[in-house]
Amino acid sequence: MTEDILIAEGLTKHFPVLGGFPFRRRVGAVQAVDGIDLTVRAGESFGLVGESGCGKSTTGRLLTRLLEPTAGRIHYRGRDITHATRKELAPVRSEIQMIFQDPYASLNPRQTVGRIVSGPMEINGIDPPGGRTARARELLETVGLNPEHYNRFPHEFSGGQRQRIGIARALALDPKVIVADEPVSALDVSIQAQVVNLLARLRRELGIAFVFIAHDLAVVRHFSQRVAVMYLGKIVEEGPRDDIYHRPRHPYTHALLSAVPDPDGDGGPVRERIRLAGDVPSPVQPPSGCRFRTRCWKARDVCAEVEPVLARADGSGPGHVSACHFPEPPTVERATEVILDPALDPSSPAGD
Amino acid sequence: MDDAFLSVRDLHVRFRTEDGTVHAVDGLSFDVPRGRTLGIVGESGSGKSATGLAVLGLHDPRTTTVTGSVRLGGQEITGAPEPVLEKLRGNTVAMVFQDSLTALSPYHTVGHQIAEPFRKHTGASRREARQRAVDMLGKVGIPHPALRVDDYPHQFSGGMRQRAMIAMALVCDPQLLIADEPTTALDVTVQAQILDLLKDLQQQTGTAIVLITHDLGVVARTADDVLVMYAGRAAERGTVRDVLRTPRHPYTWGLLGSMPRLWTPVDQPLTPVPGAPPSLLTPPPGCPFHPRCAHTERVGGDRCRTERPELPPGRGAACHLGEERTR
Amino acid sequence: MLRFLARRLLGALVITVLISAITFFLFFALPAEPALMSCGKNCTPDAVALINKNLGLDQPVPVQYWHYMAGIVAGRDFTVGHCPAPCFGYSFSNQQPVWGTIVDRFPTTLSIALGGAAVFLVVGTGLGLLAAAFRGTWIDKLFSSLSLVGNALQIYFVGVVALAVLVSGLHWMDNPAYHPITEDPVKWFTGMLIPWLVLSIIFIANYSRMTRSLMIEQLAEDHVRTARAKGMGRRTVFFRYAFRGALAPVVTLFGIDLGSLFGGAIITEFTFSLHGLGRLAVSSVSETDLPTLMGVMLVGCTAIVVANIVVDATYALIDPRVRLA
Helix, strand or coil: CCCEEEEEEEEEEEEEEEECCCCCEEEEEEEEEEEEEEEEECCCEEEEECCCCCCHHHHHHHHCCCCCCCEEEEEECCEECCCCCHHHHHHHHHHEEEECCCCCCCCCCCCCHHHHHHHHHHHCCCCCCCCHHHHHHHHHHHCCCCHHHHHCCHHHCCHHHHHHHHHHHHHCCCCCEEEEECCCCCCCHHHHHHHHHHHHHHHHHHCCEEEEEECCHHHHHHHCCEEEEEECCEEEEEEEHHHHHHCCCCHHHHHHHHHCCCCCCCCCCCCCCEECCCCCCCCCCCCCCCCCHHHCCCCCHHHHHCCCCCECCCCCCCCCEECCCCCCCCCCCCCCCEECCCCCCCCCCCCC | CCCEEEEEEEEEEEEEECCEEEEEEEEEEEEEECCCEEEEECCCCCCHHHHHHHHCCCCCCCCEEEEEEEEECCEECCCCCHHHHHHHECCCEEEECCCHHHHCCCCCCHHHHHHHHHHHHHCCCHHHHHHHHHHHHHHCCCCCHHHHCCCCHHHCCHHHHHHHHHHHHHCCCCCEEEEECCCCCCCHHHHHHHHHHHHHHHHHHCCEEEEEECCHHHHHHHCCEEEEEECCEEEEEEEHHHHHHCCCCHHHHHHHHHCCCCCCCCCCCCCCCCCCCCCCCCCCCCCCCHHHCCCHHHHCCCHHHHCCCCCCCCCEECCCCCCCCCC | CHHHHHHHHHHHHHHHHHHHHHHHHHHHCCCCCHHHHHHCCCCCHHHHHHHHHHHCCCCCHHHHHHHHHHHHHHCEEECCEEECCCCCCECCCCCCEHHHHHHHHHHHHHHHHHHHHHHHHHHHHHHHHHHHHCCCCHHHHHHHHHHHHHHHCCHHHHHHHHHHHHHHHCCCCCCCCCCCCCCCHHHHHHHHHHHHHHHHHHHHHHHHHHHHHHHHHHHCCHHHHHHHHCCCCHHHHHHHHHHHHHHHHHHHHHHHHHHHHHHHHHHHHHHCCCCCHHHHHHHHHHCCCHHHHHHHHHHHHHHHHHHHHHHHHHHHHHCHHHCCC
């Protein structure tokens, strides 16, 4: 049994909404993350997927303590780091690193690559054997860059190479956990695969655990052993990869999977067609009960009244939990189409 | 094909920049018949967006030269005077852009922006155009269109804005629609809605569509034919089924191999294309893909480095290797 | 929108009160004794004390401030009689009601400032639009060089040159003078023309350059391209889409420039010997005339604050995205 390295319990982040008259005051809250539990095991890749506004990036920032949680606890290797001070956090900070989406914005354009990569060592006063420069060159080589490029500036590199620089910087302190927030979504497809393969190699060879945050379900599937699906600040389904992708129980996961366009056309099993209507509701006033019910074709009265808990449904494998009153049958195959979009429904005339 | 509505021959687009001339599109030819969808696939800098703009004559003549031939229903576009182009744009040929937040004017209501081209091209009255805008909003699936017609774009969600932009593009029943990454900024469930909507509307109206995208999955779901672009040139062309099932260009192999899937076994690692696309300021001689290609040795000699492969008409690939792979 | 205006008005009131308080208390930090002004040559300490009592200067400063501010709202009784609201007191130097003097002088300053603003907004943005429309041609280059020259000019210099050339040299115009617009609009206009041109010249350069670069920026915007893709004509795209977008930052700049506009108006007054609020303010300081100083400060402050609200409201009209804020 591997160690549970990073544990979040009831993690919550509400951003205040200001308004009112005559003085601006807090009139509401964006419930970006609303009470989620998750466990990351040592050396595994834990995937966090969802659409924009589901709170996956906020979760990443909470886990790295870049944001202060409104409620809930974060434990790192048995230590409660929820409200650890800067000083208490210092040793932990070096073990939990973050990689960001935009390789253009997250690197200082006025620093050489060498300085960027050795910066974290300087700040933390770490002197690796052989010196910081040698270590930085070694790291550049590890991520597939030429160590000779030590003295170049970020603008001399392509997008994929810049993301590699960001990865080298994250590796500088020998982290145990890397939170990667959309690390490949700004890259072209042919480059994306290079970076995904690099991350997979680092995980395997260095035993680093990853929290892999992405909107692209296919990328997450290739990189993560366990996957959690988020919707409007909640985890709606979580489990081993194959359970999530082949036997989803939550209607949202099902709809999400059916929406991903597949270049193989009819390469996979008989594909269902589920078309949700509309967009994700506002996280300021999320729907009562089940938050997905406003877009769900199975919703009944109980869904508005009782919030479903994350639990194992009948027929689900071990470790596979979903939060739904009416879970889907454990297969992705579907005989009938679910079309909720009024513009696509031939039976209802368009317009008002 | 002589029934092609859009016919592009030997199109070149060159941008003048401070660093030199960027040859964004380099001798491109393709046809789109009525009622069909051509997917133009490529990565950033492949020239796919520049091609879309050239079809509408939208490039800034101060910085850009467009040569070659673009014919719309037999009418030549390149070099046509601005008033002629204005009559075609939004009327015979319309465009949907990627980012609906910046591509719609923040200063005008959605209804106004939809009604405006209708009034200009059909001479309809203000009231008729407004009614048309409401009808179009309903047609693209905006709930309560009569109430939302006076909203501003920022009051719409991303998916609704993209629907509104489609309504705007289709308001004059164009015969050709150019959609430049129409779903890239959207979430996957909303993307599916928009792609289905485009297909649905095409079935109703018989519009020809050029779908510009970086995503082969989007092409597989929506297009009939596909043109793969690399470094401003056409790499491969054929029906979607042919190109995705039996790709002939090493770049297409690379694209398909580097895409993660939902169904294939996960233990196969992704096979990325090594390196990065070339700079279009100094494109490599010969085949533009040769610096990243693993098969130049098999072609033999210096052929890939010196001799530029041509794309044959119809189904085919611009590659000296002449090999087909079955997936 | 209403809520937005209400909040802005409330904020404006707070600012005005704050500035008046600062002015009032700073005045008493001056090493001058106002009573000596009214006392004349042979001044006994008793006489000074009497004057101080009559003027209320013997009371603590906060009490005096309270009486002063209350007088503006409710009127105030003096030994010489009742002073109806809005009562800004009587001048220490000429014993006239301050409000009357302000009502007399304010229109001059307002005319200079508003007229000058109108001239530089219209001419400045107009030149900028022309330069943007003919970008890269000789028109653009000519305007760019002219705006550099305009930037280097100062009001007092341009003012003197304008007087020497237009009035004394060519006799094209009379000396600038203020005639109330209500009495004779034509005379008001001709009398103000030179001050307007002189005041606006320093702003025109800035506004034309700013408009030009904003227009070039806007013409490259995605939504402008969309408008062209819909088949909109050049003119429509230029004015209805690009100019609409360029207008909002111009309005913002104007809001920032309001202070320098009133400052410029005051310098213009001096240059052309016009009797406006600026002169009144300067003389009230040198004559330690507290009521007049306070009156000018409050009116000037209110004018700028109101103008700012008008600017903000205009901005909201131009850009619907800020309306909800």
